[in-house]
Each structure stands twice: as C-alpha cells, then as structure tokens.
Amino acid sequence: MTSITLRELADSLGARLEGNAGLTITGIAGLATAKISDISFLANKAYAKLLEQTQAGAVILRETEAHLFSGSKLIVEDPYLCYARLSRHFDASYDHVSGIHPTAVIDGKAEVGQNVSIGPYVVIGRGAVIGDEVSIGSGTSIGEGTIVGNRTRLAANVTVYHGVFIGEDCVVHSATVIGADGFGFAPDRENGGWCKIHQLGGVRIGNRVEIGASTAIDRGALEDTVIEDGVIIDNQVHIAHNCHIGENTAIAANCGIAGSTRIGRNCTMAGAVGIVGHIEITDNVHFTGMSMVTKSVSEPGSYSSGTSAVPTREWRKNAVRFNQLNDLATRLKALESKHN
Amino acid sequence: MTSITLRELADSLGARLEGNAGLTITGIAGLATAKISDISFLANKAYAKLLEQTQAGAVILRETEAHLFSGSKLIVEDPYLCYARLSRHFDASYDHVSGIHPTAVIDGKAEVGQNVSIGPYVVIGRGAVIGDEVSIGSGTSIGEGTIVGNRTRLAANVTVYHGVFIGEDCVVHSATVIGADGFGFAPDRENGGWCKIHQLGGVRIGNRVEIGASTAIDRGALEDTVIEDGVIIDNQVHIAHNCHIGENTAIAANCGIAGSTRIGRNCTMAGAVGIVGHIEITDNVHFTGMSMVTKSVSEPGSYSSGTSAVPTREWRKNAVRFNQLNDLATRLKALESKHN
Amino acid sequence: MTSITLRELADSLGARLEGNAGLTITGIAGLATAKISDISFLANKAYAKLLEQTQAGAVILRETEAHLFSGSKLIVEDPYLCYARLSRHFDASYDHVSGIHPTAVIDGKAEVGQNVSIGPYVVIGRGAVIGDEVSIGSGTSIGEGTIVGNRTRLAANVTVYHGVFIGEDCVVHSATVIGADGFGFAPDRENGGWCKIHQLGGVRIGNRVEIGASTAIDRGALEDTVIEDGVIIDNQVHIAHNCHIGENTAIAANCGIAGSTRIGRNCTMAGAVGIVGHIEITDNVHFTGMSMVTKSVSEPGSYSSGTSAVPTREWRKNAVRFNQLNDLATRLKALESKHN
CATH class of the missing domain: 3.40.1390.10 (MurE/MurF, N-terminal domain)
Incomplete structure (x- = not known):
C-alpha cells in the first residue's frame, strides 16, 4: 500500500x-x-x-x-x-517492472530496451523496436518493424500490426487493434464484386496518446494514418485509413471517423459521433454526443445534431411529421402569401 | 450426440x-x-x-x-x-471439463477451484481467485486480485484487468474487456493537453450476468463500476466508469453508456442506444433502437428518438427543413395571431 | 523490396x-x-x-x-x-510462408493443410480443418469442428468459436469474434429475469469475404448465421444471430444488424447504420451513414435518415421544435381550413 x-x-x-x-x-x-x-x-x-x-x-x-x-x-x-x-x-x-517472461516470443531481429515488462505469450515480430521501460501485457502481438516508444504501456491482448509507429508515454488498452487494413476495395466491374486494395501505409502515433479498449485504428492505403501528440481516445472508437487527428484532441467512446478525414487540434467529440470521410474539421471544435457530421467545419465552436429521447407515444407522432416537413413548409409559405 | x-x-x-x-x-x-x-x-x-x-x-x-x-x-x-x-x-x-492446460501461466499466489477448464495460454495473475467449475478459454488474461465466481465461463481471448469481481454463473464472450481504465483526464491548463486520472476503482459484476463479444466495461475512477445480478449485455457495448446497471436489465448491441450513469432494474435497451453521463434512469424503462438519451428518466415506460430511413431523395428535402423548424414555428405563430 | x-x-x-x-x-x-x-x-x-x-x-x-x-x-x-x-x-x-510455430496447440484430431503459416500461441480445437496456404496470426483461437478454407488469412488475436465454416480466400482482422452466442434470452416469468437460450446454430461464411477488426458475427440460435460470397465488412460491425447477408454486400464500420434480418446482394451500408431485426432488405439498396432502418425495404435505391450537425445554438432551437411537430402540423391544418 x-x-x-x-x-x-x-x-x-x-x-x-x-x-x-x-x-x-x-x-x-x-x-x-x-x-x-x-x-x-x-x-x-x-x-x-x-x-x-x-x-x-x-x-x-x-x-x-x-x-x-x-x-x-x-x-x-x-x-x-x-x-x-x-x-x-x-x-x-503502474509499480511493476517484471522483466521479460520466458514464454514471450521475441524475434531475433527485434530490439528490446531496458527495464521492460513483457508478459507471457507476447509475440514481437522481426525488426520491431521496443523502447525502455515499455510494458506489454500478456498475449499482445507486435508486428514486424513496429516501433514502440519509451515508457509506453500496452495492456493484455492488444494487436499492433506491422509497420506501426507508437511514440513515448502512450497507453493502449486491451483488444485494441492498430494497423489493420483500411476498408479499401475497388468495384470490380469486370468480374462483379470487390477487388481488395492492399493497404500499404502504416499508422503513426505521437507521444502521450491514450487509446481505450476495443478501439481500431486502421493503417493507411498508401500513406500513414496519423494520430498526433496528446490525443486521447476512448473505447470502441473506429478511426479509418488516412485520418489525421490533431494534437490533444479527445474522442469519446463509440465514435467513428471515416477515411481520409482530418480533425484539428484540441477538438472534443462526445460519445458515438459519426464523421463522414474526406472532410476537414478545424481546431477547437466540439461535437455533442451522437452528432452526424457530414460536412467540413471551418469555424471553431460547438456543433450538434439529433433529437433527444421522449416517450415513444409522443415521439411516434412527431417522427411521422418529420417526413412531411417539406410539405408543411410549402403549405405554410402558401398560406403566408395569401396574407401579403 | x-x-x-x-x-x-x-x-x-x-x-x-x-x-x-x-x-x-x-x-x-x-x-x-x-x-x-x-x-x-x-x-x-x-x-x-x-x-x-x-x-x-x-x-x-x-x-x-x-x-x-x-x-x-x-x-x-x-x-x-x-x-x-x-x-x-x-x-x-458446455459438456467439457478439460482441466488445466499445461501452458496456462497461473501465478503461485492465485487460487484455482475444483473441476475447472483452463485453456492453453491462459494467464492468471497474482492473488486472483478462480471458483469451482469455472471455464476459461485460450488466451484469456485474468489480472491480479481478480475474482471469478463458481461456474462462470470466460470464452477465449477475454481480458479481465486487476481488481475485478465477477460473480457466479456468468458468461463473458471473446474480445470483451472488463476493467480497462475509464476515460478520465483533467485539462492541464498549465501545460496544455490532458492529465490522466488514474482509475483506482474496480468493476463489480453480480451473478448470472451474460456479456457478449467485444464489449468493454471500464473500471471506476475512485469507486467501482457495478453490474448487478442477472444483467444481460450484448456485443460491442460500452459501459463507462462508475456506471451502475440494475438487476436484470438487458442491453442490446452497440449501446454506449457514459460515465457515472445509473440505470434501474428490468430496463431494456434496444441496439445502439446512447446514454449521456451522470444521469439516472428509473426501473422498467425501455429505449427503442438508436435512441439518444440526454436526460434522467423518472417514469417507467418506453422512450424513443430519431427518425426512420426513407428514400434519400425525400429525406434530403425534409432534413433541410429540420434546420428551419424554429423559423417555421415562429412564422406559423405569426400567421395564427393575424386570425385572432 | x-x-x-x-x-x-x-x-x-x-x-x-x-x-x-x-x-x-x-x-x-x-x-x-x-x-x-x-x-x-x-x-x-x-x-x-x-x-x-x-x-x-x-x-x-x-x-x-x-x-x-x-x-x-x-x-x-x-x-x-x-x-x-x-x-x-x-x-x-503477404509474402511469408512461415510454417507452423512450435508453440501452436493443434488438437490431434484437427487437420491442417499444406503450406500454412500458423503463428505462436495459436490454438486449434478438435475436429477443426485448416485448408492449404491458410495464414493464422499469433494468439488466434479456432474452435472445435471449425473449418477454414484454402488461402484464408486470420490475423492475430482473432477468435473463431466451434462449428463455424469460413470459405476460401477470406481475410479476418484482429479482435474479431465469429460464432459467439447470439443474444437470445427468454423472459423467465416464474423466477424473474432471463433464461439463456443456448445458441445451437453456427456461422457460415462464403468465399472472398473480408472482415475488419473488432467485428462480431454471432452464431445462430437454431440455424446458421450466413454471410455469402464476396461480402466485405469493416471494423466494429455487429451482425446478430441468424442474419443473412447477400453476395458482395459492403458494410462499413460501426454498423449493427439485429437478429434474423436478411440483407440482399450488392447492398452498401455507410458507417454506423442500424438495422432492426426480422426485416428484409432487397438487393442493391444503399443506406447513407447513421441511417436508422426500422422497416423492410423492397425497392432498390438509396435510403437515409437523421439530420446533420449544425452549430449547437441553432440546433437547440430546432430540436425543441421537433417535439412540437405534430402540434405545428395540426395548427397549420386548422389555419388552412379557415382559408377554404
């Protein structure tokens, strides 16, 4: 104690x-x-x-x-x-330095720093570089050529693919996956269906980044997916290929960010926000929970969408009217014109 | 057979x-x-x-x-x-009792009950207590001091952190993470960015709780996150730090519950419901799918939000009008006043 | 190179x-x-x-x-x-053929094909059949009687339960779970709470299916959950028990499909779409991101719901009006009737 x-x-x-x-x-x-x-x-x-x-x-x-x-x-x-x-x-x-468990499978061509804690059944691939005072929980897999900076902590059962860079003083929680293939497929008009686009980029993660449990950050298609210094990411967040997340941005649980979107610095996303691909969000933007973000945002400030839960009986009547909104607006306008 | x-x-x-x-x-x-x-x-x-x-x-x-x-x-x-x-x-x-696989790494200071099934590459930390007839699938990690009650079944590749209590007759499916750090950070106005709040609470899970795959239940900041007896939780659910889920409540897939929220007994949440933090939901409340819950609910009953998918062409016209709703309402009122 | x-x-x-x-x-x-x-x-x-x-x-x-x-x-x-x-x-x-790592635990009654790559700490259960040129990453677990077709690639830390069939040339990314129990419980009116319905069906996955990271596809209650040939599925997707996903359909990240729903061929679902259970979606349907699908769709085409994020100040005024929509519509009608 x-x-x-x-x-x-x-x-x-x-x-x-x-x-x-x-x-x-x-x-x-x-x-x-x-x-x-x-x-x-x-x-x-x-x-x-x-x-x-x-x-x-x-x-x-x-x-x-x-x-x-x-x-x-x-x-x-x-x-x-x-x-x-x-x-x-x-x-x-945070107190243990347990050394390298004898069951860890560390490739002969990987480098491991000083004072590390590497748990049972960890697997570290060829050419990987593990910094000093790094802690890696049991069952975690580190791919070939992946770099893990000093003092970074990976919990148990994390998966980091090949060719990923993780900076210093980061934390990654269990069941999180960094560097899986981005969701890239070309429609194959000749044969029907989809042709896989192999994802040749990597993931670059800065220093002091914290990533929650069951989150997935995909590798880039050609260039890297980038998470800058100080970003904090909660559980079950999806960050698609080629996204770029600016310094100190905070992303709460269940958010999803589609491919190639660029989020600025010091942004905050409450839970379950969805952001479409190929847009740009400037610095200091806040999205309230469950917002649906379909366009670039160039002005700092708070943005929202959605409606809050009310008794189902009331909701049903209003939700039906939503699909008549354009009609209502048109009729209102017609009525107004009779008064001018 | x-x-x-x-x-x-x-x-x-x-x-x-x-x-x-x-x-x-x-x-x-x-x-x-x-x-x-x-x-x-x-x-x-x-x-x-x-x-x-x-x-x-x-x-x-x-x-x-x-x-x-x-x-x-x-x-x-x-x-x-x-x-x-x-x-x-x-x-x-459910028929096997396979004993303890020789590759399981069980700390000398952990206790393991009778008639257990512990698969290959399971890791059980110091001071953990595993009850009788417990079944643990391959690659699952049990943290230090964690307690798993009699007859509870953890599938393969589950991660339970340190200091977690799981009751009897529970089921936990693969890739689920119990006891990862809650998403707690203080804005660091001196240095910029975020200062991690170490999560010192645990998770307490009652008896007969079933938890699906890829779900994450975070440990509390200072006190425990609590899941009461008989709760059933589906896949990819996020339960944040210090939530309290009442007895026999059912939570369908993709739901997210933000920190310190208290859900009553016998509630049912359909899929992808989002619940904001620091609120209280009374007993016997039902939320329909994808509801966005932003306020406490003190009356039992069914609650809803959102609108259903319709052809994109029609939706586009009505969605535009949503952002004119206040204007429409004001204009309607003006028109009404001319008639009084 | x-x-x-x-x-x-x-x-x-x-x-x-x-x-x-x-x-x-x-x-x-x-x-x-x-x-x-x-x-x-x-x-x-x-x-x-x-x-x-x-x-x-x-x-x-x-x-x-x-x-x-x-x-x-x-x-x-x-x-x-x-x-x-x-x-x-x-x-x-994709270039390696690394053979079978000596730490892989392969049951004596499993069959393994030619030219496979099976990583450290892989576990393959009794009666499983692993095809030729299959690649399995470290820590992945293959349940009893599960079949993995030729050239299929399972990344590290994947979990495939028992009795699952995966076809040829598939890719499954890390932390994905195939064949966990569907979310089936009967209300137990005698004792209160829920009685688990054991999930006795399996999962059948066709050829050329790609499944992202942290996705969960549940086993069927009595019959199988089915994913047809050429389906592509992104990260953190939830597919509930007894769903049937038609050929070449594409499902982006964070989507959830509730139980027994049938999706046609060549459908595309953008991110975070939610689809209710027990409905049928015909071929060639597209859902835009975050759509809430509550009814069967029998006509091909694009469908949408939700509203886009706008500045919170504006949103708040309009969101309040949403809950007055029925009232507004009724008042508009009353006003119109005065003019006829």
Whole structure:
C-alpha cells in the first residue's frame, strides 16, 4: 500500500499546506466516501456542502473555498488537475517492472530496451523496436518493424500490426487493434464484386496518446494514418485509413471517423459521433454526443445534431411529421402569401 | 450426440406429455426445419399453421394450441421459456471439463477451484481467485486480485484487468474487456493537453450476468463500476466508469453508456442506444433502437428518438427543413395571431 | 523490396504501355507523393492537374486522359481497379510462408493443410480443418469442428468459436469474434429475469469475404448465421444471430444488424447504420451513414435518415421544435381550413 505524508504531497503538487503536515495518506477518495487515511478534493463548488461531513484526512481545494473546510488542506489553483496528478501515486498497477517472461516470443531481429515488462505469450515480430521501460501485457502481438516508444504501456491482448509507429508515454488498452487494413476495395466491374486494395501505409502515433479498449485504428492505403501528440481516445472508437487527428484532441467512446478525414487540434467529440470521410474539421471544435457530421467545419465552436429521447407515444407522432416537413413548409409559405 | 426420451424432457420441464413417452429426441429445431428426431415448439401463434407440416417428433405448446397438433407433444404454460431451458441440453460446448492446460501461466499466489477448464495460454495473475467449475478459454488474461465466481465461463481471448469481481454463473464472450481504465483526464491548463486520472476503482459484476463479444466495461475512477445480478449485455457495448446497471436489465448491441450513469432494474435497451453521463434512469424503462438519451428518466415506460430511413431523395428535402423548424414555428405563430 | 518492370506490370494488368518498358518500379503512391521509382494512377479526373507535377516514374490512366501526361504510362479502362490489383504486388505482409510455430496447440484430431503459416500461441480445437496456404496470426483461437478454407488469412488475436465454416480466400482482422452466442434470452416469468437460450446454430461464411477488426458475427440460435460470397465488412460491425447477408454486400464500420434480418446482394451500408431485426432488405439498396432502418425495404435505391450537425445554438432551437411537430402540423391544418 502506497503511503505518503501530506507534506510530501504538498511538495509534489506545489500546494500550500494548512494543517497536519505529518499526516499519513494512503489513498484518494471522493468527499462522501473518504476515510481518515484518504485525501479528497473539491473540484466542483456544487459539492461544497460535503466538506462539512467528509471523513477525509485532508482535502485539496481552491483558495476561495478554503474557509469552508476546517481540517488539513492543500490549497491549489486547480484541484481537479491536482487530483489527476495525485492519482498516479495510488495506482499500484503502474509499480511493476517484471522483466521479460520466458514464454514471450521475441524475434531475433527485434530490439528490446531496458527495464521492460513483457508478459507471457507476447509475440514481437522481426525488426520491431521496443523502447525502455515499455510494458506489454500478456498475449499482445507486435508486428514486424513496429516501433514502440519509451515508457509506453500496452495492456493484455492488444494487436499492433506491422509497420506501426507508437511514440513515448502512450497507453493502449486491451483488444485494441492498430494497423489493420483500411476498408479499401475497388468495384470490380469486370468480374462483379470487390477487388481488395492492399493497404500499404502504416499508422503513426505521437507521444502521450491514450487509446481505450476495443478501439481500431486502421493503417493507411498508401500513406500513414496519423494520430498526433496528446490525443486521447476512448473505447470502441473506429478511426479509418488516412485520418489525421490533431494534437490533444479527445474522442469519446463509440465514435467513428471515416477515411481520409482530418480533425484539428484540441477538438472534443462526445460519445458515438459519426464523421463522414474526406472532410476537414478545424481546431477547437466540439461535437455533442451522437452528432452526424457530414460536412467540413471551418469555424471553431460547438456543433450538434439529433433529437433527444421522449416517450415513444409522443415521439411516434412527431417522427411521422418529420417526413412531411417539406410539405408543411410549402403549405405554410402558401398560406403566408395569401396574407401579403 | 445428446439423446433423451420425451418422458425425461417432460419431467425436466414439468410438462404434461401427450403421445409417445419413449420417443428419443436428439435435437431441437424450428417447426419448419425439424426432423423426426427433433423436438420443436410453438411460441408465437402466428406460426401455428406450420404445425400441419412439421416433421418434428414432438412439439412443445400451450394448452390452447394443443389441439392443432396431432403428434406427440409437451403441454406447458410458456413454450418459449421451455425452449430456452431445453436448449441447454443440446449445447455440446458446455459438456467439457478439460482441466488445466499445461501452458496456462497461473501465478503461485492465485487460487484455482475444483473441476475447472483452463485453456492453453491462459494467464492468471497474482492473488486472483478462480471458483469451482469455472471455464476459461485460450488466451484469456485474468489480472491480479481478480475474482471469478463458481461456474462462470470466460470464452477465449477475454481480458479481465486487476481488481475485478465477477460473480457466479456468468458468461463473458471473446474480445470483451472488463476493467480497462475509464476515460478520465483533467485539462492541464498549465501545460496544455490532458492529465490522466488514474482509475483506482474496480468493476463489480453480480451473478448470472451474460456479456457478449467485444464489449468493454471500464473500471471506476475512485469507486467501482457495478453490474448487478442477472444483467444481460450484448456485443460491442460500452459501459463507462462508475456506471451502475440494475438487476436484470438487458442491453442490446452497440449501446454506449457514459460515465457515472445509473440505470434501474428490468430496463431494456434496444441496439445502439446512447446514454449521456451522470444521469439516472428509473426501473422498467425501455429505449427503442438508436435512441439518444440526454436526460434522467423518472417514469417507467418506453422512450424513443430519431427518425426512420426513407428514400434519400425525400429525406434530403425534409432534413433541410429540420434546420428551419424554429423559423417555421415562429412564422406559423405569426400567421395564427393575424386570425385572432 | 518488390521490384518489377513496367512491361511486367502492363502484362499483368492487360494494359497498353507507352514509354519506357524497362523502367523498374518498386512502389505505388499517390500522384502528389510518388517518387521516380513509383507507379501512380489517375482515378478521378479532378486530380488531373497533378499529372503536371508528379514525380512518378509511370502513371496508370484512361485513354481519355492519356494526353495529359508526357511520361511513361499504362493505359487501361479502369485505373482505380488496376491500382487495386497492383497493390497486391507491393504488400510485403503477404509474402511469408512461415510454417507452423512450435508453440501452436493443434488438437490431434484437427487437420491442417499444406503450406500454412500458423503463428505462436495459436490454438486449434478438435475436429477443426485448416485448408492449404491458410495464414493464422499469433494468439488466434479456432474452435472445435471449425473449418477454414484454402488461402484464408486470420490475423492475430482473432477468435473463431466451434462449428463455424469460413470459405476460401477470406481475410479476418484482429479482435474479431465469429460464432459467439447470439443474444437470445427468454423472459423467465416464474423466477424473474432471463433464461439463456443456448445458441445451437453456427456461422457460415462464403468465399472472398473480408472482415475488419473488432467485428462480431454471432452464431445462430437454431440455424446458421450466413454471410455469402464476396461480402466485405469493416471494423466494429455487429451482425446478430441468424442474419443473412447477400453476395458482395459492403458494410462499413460501426454498423449493427439485429437478429434474423436478411440483407440482399450488392447492398452498401455507410458507417454506423442500424438495422432492426426480422426485416428484409432487397438487393442493391444503399443506406447513407447513421441511417436508422426500422422497416423492410423492397425497392432498390438509396435510403437515409437523421439530420446533420449544425452549430449547437441553432440546433437547440430546432430540436425543441421537433417535439412540437405534430402540434405545428395540426395548427397549420386548422389555419388552412379557415382559408377554404
């Protein structure tokens, strides 16, 4: 169990400490559930009343809320960011350096760095390069010539195809697939059906990229699919061949981005957004959940589509009218013209 | 091949038997395709006319339809439920107890129960506890300290992270990931980009839970993500960190539930429903397919959103009008006021 | 590195060659990025102006555009199809025949053909039949009695359950699951909750079928789920039990098709289309992205639903009006009747 004094936490966060500097903290928890050995935080003023009842040994909060808590506290500018930074201390899953399991099949022409953790039944192909302090979970497959940067962590049962580049300090969760073939087929008018277009590009992923579980990022047709530094991607996201995702963009679960689309920097996509292929989204665009994006977006801002669920009985009547909308509009116009 | 007499089937179902009690049944099939060695069933009156032509050796049906079939029959209250119960008899994939494959890597500090089936290349981490009669398919990874209850079946290539609790009599299908990190990041206003919030909670899954293929259930940020007893979840479902899914709720394929949302008991979600985070859905709510749920639901009943596909030519005209709806409504109101 | 003369390429494509027949080609690239050692192609007239600047050693183009390029060229009827055919030459990942890795666990009662590539930690169950020249990536699991046809390629970490039939010349990408249980449960009115319906059917997949990453095709309840010859399926597609997908149909990423639905031949589904269960879609139907398909379609053509993302501020006003649509229509009608 991790154990650290409040003074050490204050120093690591650059926080002003008020209260018991020698207090031993062994965990982090929400205000409502924290115990005396936990540190907690107030990120959202709406929860300030919990400060009166919390059992937390110490609380991280802003100067402006500091007077609301009489116990030990760390005063900072951004309690939520400090909570994020602290959370690393208490994540025991990051503590191991287990070496290379004897069952790992590492090609003689692959290079593996120092202080790595490579689990059972990992397979690393010819010419692959695995950086220092990389962690690879059991059953994960790394294709030929693929490069994995320092300190990157691949969970169990990840699949990275050949010719993929992954930068430093990345995280990739289980069942995620990087570098499978893009969905490229030419209609075969001579024989009917489809002729496969072999996907000869790769995938280039920057530094500090996090990719959730069961996500798929396809390799490019001729050039690479590109994910820039600092991009964060949730579970079950589909990124098609030749997409380009700009720095620090965040993509929530179940989103799908079709081929060759370019997303700018610092964009945020809520869950299940669908983006058509071959368009361009500028920087600082937000899409609300389940938006259907069919055109390029050149102005920053928030964009939406869809309608929210209502009782089925009401919905049915209105949904029928949707298919009469053009007719309704035409009739309204006709009526208006009678009044002019 | 499983073989059982009609009398034995009747006894196991508590059914009234009419006809040839000694008939040997070796399979179960629909009325249209059943052979003389099969038993079939009539669950939906609409198919009653198939009773005249079916080759089935015996049929399960209700008292009220019994006169429509002259062959051997089992008379029950709920033929569909009886079919479900019978289906277990004919599922050969449930018959094996294969022991522990010599290639399984089981940590010395893990505990494994009696009569288990553990396939090749399974990896079980330190402190994990595997119950009796558990079945684990090849390549599946069980993290440190994870608990798998008696008779639970994990298919091949499942990934269960550390600190996950799975109850008894559960089924988890391939490529599913339980306990990957929730999608938690704090905006880092000092350095730009995102700061990872390490996900320190776990996942707690009750008894008799079935989870389809390629589904992802994330671990909680501080507390656990919870799936209660009897929940059934289809393929490619995303359940974000700190969700709580109530007993016996059914979630069809491609649904996504964002973080900290609480779904009640006995809810049913058709395919591809999206539910926003931090809301609460009461018991006995049904969402029709592709619904976009943006607010808490406090009344039981059926809820819907979206519009159905129509010919693209017609759709295009109406979809354009959608973006004029507020204008149309305002103009209609203006016109109405001229008439008052 | 693959190396081939322009003459050999012309012969393999049946193209008319103009220019330097002895030119050595080592790669294929787009017009903008091609080097002198590459061949390129003009598939879309809109890019014709790139012909003036391209560094490509040779270009594939149509007779009608041939005069626009002064360098070496291959003249064909369908440059895009020729590009697709050529791409195979330059896909190094198809060149290996690596034999059977010693760690593969192949049941004594499985049959394996000639010239196969079977990677580390592959597991092949009892009674499975693996054809000639089949390639199976590391960690892939093949269930009991499953048949994999000649020249079919399964990537790493694929899961194929028992009793599945896969034809010849297919490709299946990583984390895809074929033959998991369909989502079949009977409401258990006696005990509450759900009673599992064991899924006794299999999956039958034709020849030349390509299936992307993280896709799930469930086994049938009593009969088989069927994917006909030449079907192409992208990533993260869900195909439920007892679906039937007709020849050469193309299904883009994130689509979901509910149980027992029958899709015709030569259909195309753009991304994230949802199709309800128990309906029938005729041949040659196209669904645009994110369409919600709730009824059978008996006429070929293009179908759509949904509305496109617009600025959230505008969307909000119109989305509110959606739920007043029936009221608006009724009021419009009332107003019209005053004018007659």
